[in-house]
Amino acid sequence: MSHAELPAALHGLMAEFETPTALVRAAEQARLAGYREMDAYSPIPIEELNEALGLRRTRLPKLVFLGGVIGGTAGYALQYWSQAMAYPMNIGGRPYHSWPHFIPVTFETTVLGAALACFVGMWALNKLPQPYHPVFNVPEFARASLDRFFLCIESTDPKFDREETARFLAGLHPVGVSEVAP
Amino acid sequence: MAPPEQPHQGRVTPPVIAPGHTFRSVTDKIGGIVLTKRTPIGWFVGFGIGFIFLLVLNVTIGNLLVTGIGIWGNNVPVGWAFDIINFVWWIGIGHAGTLISAILLLFRQQWRTSINRFAEAMTLFAVACAAMFPLLHTGRPWLAAYWLFPYPNTMGLWPQFRSPLIWDVFAVSTYGTVSLLFWFTGLVPDLATLRDRAQSKGVRRIFGVLSLGWRGSARHWHRYEMAYLLLAGISTPLVLSVHSVVSFDFAVSNLPGWHATVFPPYFVAGAIYSGFAMVMTLAIPLRKFYHLEDFITMRHIHNMTKVMLVTGMIVAYGYANEAFFAWYSANPYEAFMMSNRMTGPYALFYWTLIAINAVMIQLFWFRKVRDNIVLLFVLSLLVNVGMWLERFVIIVTSLHRDFLPSSWDMYAPTRWDFAMFTGTIGLFLSLFFLFIRFLPALAMFEMRTIVPEAKMEHEHRG
Numbered sequence: 001m002s003h004a005e006l007p008a009a010l011h012g013l014m015a016e017f018e019t020p021t022a023l024v025r026a027a028e029q030a031r032l033a034g035y036r037e038m039d040a041y042s043p044i045p046i047e048e049l050n051e052a053l054g055l056r057r058t059r060l061p062k063l064v065f066l067g068g069v070i071g072g073t074a075g076y077a078l079q080y081w082s083q084a085m086a087y088p089m090n091i092g093g094r095p096y097h098s099w100p101h102f103i104p105v106t107f108e109t110t111v112l113g114a115a116l117a118c119f120v121g122m123w124a125l126n127k128l129p130q131p132y133h134p135v136f137n138v139p140e141f142a143r144a145s146l147d148r149f150f151l152c153i154e155s156t157d158p159k160f161d162r163e164e165t166a167r168f169l170a171g172l173h174p175v176g177v178s179e180v181a182p
Numbered sequence: 183m184a185p186p187e188q189p190h191q192g193r194v195t196p197p198v199i200a201p202g203h204t205f206r207s208v209t210d211k212i213g214g215i216v217l218t219k220r221t222p223i224g225w226f227v228g229f230g231i232g233f234i235f236l237l238v239l240n241v242t243i244g245n246l247l248v249t250g251i252g253i254w255g256n257n258v259p260v261g262w263a264f265d266i267i268n269f270v271w272w273i274g275i276g277h278a279g280t281l282i283s284a285i286l287l288l289f290r291q292q293w294r295t296s297i298n299r300f301a302e303a304m305t306l307f308a309v310a311c312a313a314m315f316p317l318l319h320t321g322r323p324w325l326a327a328y329w330l331f332p333y334p335n336t337m338g339l340w341p342q343f344r345s346p347l348i349w350d351v352f353a354v355s356t357y358g359t360v361s362l363l364f365w366f367t368g369l370v371p372d373l374a375t376l377r378d379r380a381q382s383k384g385v386r387r388i389f390g391v392l393s394l395g396w397r398g399s400a401r402h403w404h405r406y407e408m409a410y411l412l413l414a415g416i417s418t419p420l421v422l423s424v425h426s427v428v429s430f431d432f433a434v435s436n437l438p439g440w441h442a443t444v445f446p447p448y449f450v451a452g453a454i455y456s457g458f459a460m461v462m463t464l465a466i467p468l469r470k471f472y473h474l475e476d477f478i479t480m481r482h483i484h485n486m487t488k489v490m491l492v493t494g495m496i497v498a499y500g501y502a503n504e505a506f507f508a509w510y511s512a513n514p515y516e517a518f519m520m521s522n523r524m525t526g527p528y529a530l531f532y533w534t535l536i537a538i539n540a541v542m543i544q545l546f547w548f549r550k551v552r553d554n555i556v557l558l559f560v561l562s563l564l565v566n567v568g569m570w571l572e573r574f575v576i577i578v579t580s581l582h583r584d585f586l587p588s589s590w591d592m593y594a595p596t597r598w599d600f601a602m603f604t605g606t607i608g609l610f611l612s613l614f615f616l617f618i619r620f621l622p623a624l625a626m627f628e629m630r631t632i633v634p635e636a637k638m639e640h641e642h643r644g
Contacts, residue, residue, distance in 0.1 A: 019635065019639075020635075020636060021638050039400060042400065043375070043627065044205075045407050049400040049404075053400055068416075082332060082341075083343050086338070087340040094344065104352070104430070107419075108352040108353050109356070111356055111360065111416055112356045112360065114412075115359070115360040116359075118363075126399075126401070128394045129394035131395060136397070141397075142378040144398050145398055146379070147204070147209070
């Protein structure tokens with residue numbers, strides 16, 4: 001690589017590992033070395049990475065709770081309004097606001113609201129679907145969904161230096177280190 | 183590494199995955215079924231049979247819409263007949279998929295991993311088949327929209343929310359939606375694997391779109407796992423509610439034979455029981471023809487049999503409870519209903535279902551039976567026959583001789599009833615065969631988490 005093209009933007013540097021353990025260790029060391037803008041990629045979920053990368057707890061449970069509350073309220077309100085106000089009917093002398101009858105549907109709409117919030121919320125927080133991402137420029141990355149584990153230190157990290165970071169990654173005993181075109 | 187020698191006495195619990203598998207071997211085996219260019223001839227045979235019956239369904243629906251529901255055998259006392267029998271049967275079958283994917287996840291049952299994906303697919307297809315019956319039972323499904331769903335219409339009409347039938351609409355449509363979301367969420371990482379493994383550009387593009395650009399980022403996995411857990415937590419009460427609500431269709435009425443407190447738990451147990459029978463019916467040929475014995479091991483077969491035994495016994499308790507309260511209530515209508523069920527014109531159906539659901543399942547106590555795949559396949563089919571008969575008995579024997587002897591009548595299905603029922607089986611089979619050909623039938627990423635390679639070495643931690 002020639003120094004003339006150094007300023008050419010780089011998404012980051014990516015190291016490839018063979019085992020989940022190696023990836024977690026690498027992530028821990030990169031964090032110890034002061035790197036923050038990085039991500040790990042793996043074919044299986046690895047719980048230990050959350051700590052190694054310093055990931056914060058997700059807001060998703062709060063969204064799901066909110067979705068459930070909205071779903072339940074909307075479901076009950078719909079029943080109250082339609083049965084007691086918009087279209088009151090005398091069914092066996094029951095009160096128009098016969099709340100025990102409204103519980104099953106309220107339950108179902110609560111579940112529906114929570115599930116939709118969970119589904120939409122998870123993909124939205126993950127910013128998916130995303131048609132293009134630089135990591136796919138690395139040919140080896142095709143194995144990230146099979147049997148290889150990757151750690152990518154991104155060029156936005158203040159400590160990122162093309163040479164220095166590459167040396168650091170090489171010191172973690174990876175299978176290889178690749179530059180990730182943006 | 184060589185697997186350790188295991189004694190053959192048969193007391194050993196079989197593993198959830200055969201030894202010696204790696205990330206790659208698991209992925210290649212399951213992904214290969216989808217990515218291969220060669221479709222096995224058996225697939226065409228199976229899909230072909232399903233498709234023929236799907237065409238039967240189309241003809242039946244066509245005739246139904248042109249002629250009306252008079253082509254069925256429904257009559258005045260027995261107004262529910264095949265539609266509701268088949269509806270409840272299909273919905274019940276679906277329940278095992280959600281039990282496996284959600285409840286067993288919450289209980290950390292690792293063996294669910296190999297069977298959850300196709301069991302969830304089974305749920306979706308079963309719900310699709312089920313939903314067809316009440317919809318077509320209305321005779322004019324294009325009008326059913328404002329009968330069933332609350333939307334502002336020009337007539338200013340709203341559905342009657344005090345009716346269990348509307349609860350059912352909400353329960354089943356929520357169930358179908360949540361099952362679909364859960365299933366698709368589970369599929370995404372696998373679709374990404376197929377995208378990365380596909381040889382042809384077109385296939386890669388299709389899986390690329392479907393996988394939403396999934397790249398296995400740790401941040402994504404973090405939220406993904408949380409979402410998966412939350413969806414499981416949401417689905418657990420949901421699945422219990424769905425068949426409870428289905429049972430309310432009966433239990434909330436005043437009809438002897440339907441008006442029973444035991445109905446919700448008894449229906450839920452029956453649903454799981456028949457659903458596991460269907461999972462077994464699908465899993466046994468699937469593992470045989472696609473050589474998946476390494477993944478769907480004897481452990482899975484044993485566990486499914488045990489779940490069927492437990493839930494089957496709850497169902498048998500339900501039968502005993504119904505009979506007991508028919509006597510203990512001292513209500514002459516209840517007593518007559520039960521004696522009519524046991525000795526009346528449909529007694530044969532009643533005793534057949536008792537023979538299957540209360541007596542035959544006792545075979546599952548024996549390890550010899552649990553080890554016999556061919557026998558289990560036959561028994562699982564019989565369980566589904568038994569559960570179908572249960573719904574037939576509950577619906578027809580309760581309705582055909584109600585309070586007023588002048589309105590008593592007999593019910594017999596017509597050929598169109600059978601055409602509709604076998605037609606939905608055809609729809610189910612067609613969808614299932616398409617599913618195993620075009621989508622990974624086992625969850626690849628979850629299978630990868632249970633191979634030895636996925637184990638973390640912890641010695642570096644303090």
